[in-house]
Amino acid sequence: MSTDPIRSLLDTVLDGLTLPYDAPDYDRRILDRVALARTVARAALDEDPADLGWNVDYLRQKLAAEQTAADARERNRCRRCRTRFALDDTRFDGHARYRDTPWCRRCVDNCHEGSPEHVCPICDPARYGGEPR
Ligand SMILES: [Zn+2]
Ligand SMILES: [Zn+2]
Known part of the structure; x- marks a missing residue:
């Protein structure tokens, strides 16, 4: 400097x-x-x-x-939908964080309902540059 x-x-x-x-x-x-x-x-x-x-x-x-x-x-927000985690929104499709992941429960829930061909960073982190940080 x-x-x-x-x-x-x-x-x-x-x-x-x-x-x-x-x-x-x-x-x-x-x-x-x-x-x-x-x-x-x-x-x-x-x-x-x-x-x-x-x-x-x-x-x-x-x-x-x-x-x-x-x-x-x-x-403090979901890496996919960008919504802030709501700690007390623990419905299966709520906006609390899903376990230790960077995603909310809703996104994870949506993903698990995807078709068999569906891939995304949530379902298949390895394909998107390895484990989420
Ligand atoms: Zn989300
Ligand atoms: Zn997915």
């Missing part, structure tokens, strides 16, 4: 505005990140350049927190 505070800030803003295009929730996340970057850039304009370190640290922390929250959301 650059020691020039303005370059550091630009680096961090760029990091903030960069997400893989295939990231889940890309649209929503990029909007959140734009808002963060804008807030910090605006505050930085009022700052003495020598004091920009604080703005850089603040933005880095916010971006890290945003990433952590995004990871947590991903872990």
